[in-house]
Amino acid sequence: MKELGQKVLAGDIRAASRLIRNLEDQIPNTHIAMQEIFHKTGNSHVVGITGAPGAGKSTLTDELISAYRKKENTVGVLAVDPTSPFTGGALLGDRIRMLRHAEDKGVFVRSMATRGAMGGISKAVGEGIHVMDVLGKDKIIVETVGVGQQEVEIINHAHTVIVVLVPGMGDEIQALKAGLMEIADIFVINKADREGAGKLYKETLNMVNMAKDTHSGSGGWKIPVLMVETVLEPIKFAESVEVLSDKIDEHYHYLIDNKLLSERMRRKTTAELNEALWATILQPILNDLNAAGEMNKMIDQLLAKETNPYSLAAEVARRYMK
């Protein structure tokens, strides 16, 4: 594992992909490779792209890659698609929109399955970002699964969150609801040639103006609402995505200039430390209880109402945490 970490530090693409895979598969001792690379992380700008299924996230990501390559930025992409709750399999089809970048050495696209995570990304995405970061990617784009209202886990990982909206998804009350509509640093109205795009634009703008000074963590950033032209007119489409890429950069500089980037990084680091504590302290206890068959015994006791979960937990804590 130590060697795998070294290979990633040396820029080996396959090793990087393997490390992400070991994280996804929860292979024991993968943390040893992460220990090797962690000190090199923290240099990339992480951009999250989220929105409903079919909103155009992958196509937008593809064009964003082009825009950033024009600016001579290197790009890493983590594209997440759902895992089947029935078979555990997945069809990862995001990169079908990004094939023109397949041979560009400055672009690294990695598809990931959610593996049962419910927040719109997978559990390994946070560490996957570190891996891309160590490879020296200037921009890391995380494309979430198609989300609904509530899957907002991306805010724990991205510095700049783009919420992609398309016309025809509901009335203006939808725009006032909590959750997804609150997390945008930039709104994109995609498929702007469609009927209802103008109305959606106005509603979103109204919502943004209403929320201007209350948005927690935005620190005075005025959330832009951008219309993106139809992909059927490639030149217009590319131009509007270039504008988007400029806005994304502007947001990044805004975060840095206003000392907000460190706040966002703190959010991610807090979550990471929590997870590492969980994995190092609680997980071994759970494994131990499971292996000894004690877990089942405790569940039986609970079902028979002989005791309660709180007393059992207190007892386990007394035993293990001296």
Next chain:
Amino acid sequence: MADRKIRILLAKPGLDGHDRGARVLARCFRDAGFEVIYTGCHQTPEQIAAVALQEDVDVVGLSCLSGAHNYLFPQVAKLLKDEGADDITVIGGGIIPEKDMEGLYQAGLKAIFTPGATLDSLVEWINNNVTPKG
């Protein structure tokens, strides 16, 4: 607890726009519990090899109905080998004449499936011959 999954890249190299079969396979592999990276039609062997490395797949499944398999399939296998990735299992399918098979196997393909092969037989072959890496 480790949760190992087989990752497979399904791609159609060359000038061949008929991907119904490949889509059926993608669905079938998904249902078999694999993680399927589906990249569709009109790809160069270079693109396919690059994607296979970036995705760290265990298997590359190539489909070709155009008759150009004798160039395209071995080329993918060669490019992977050049990158030190000949541990990736390359399999092919499509309208492949019997007389071409020996050459394809010699070029590094591990299995060839022709019309009539059942979905179950493909899944079974992969489960028997491929272990997830890592």
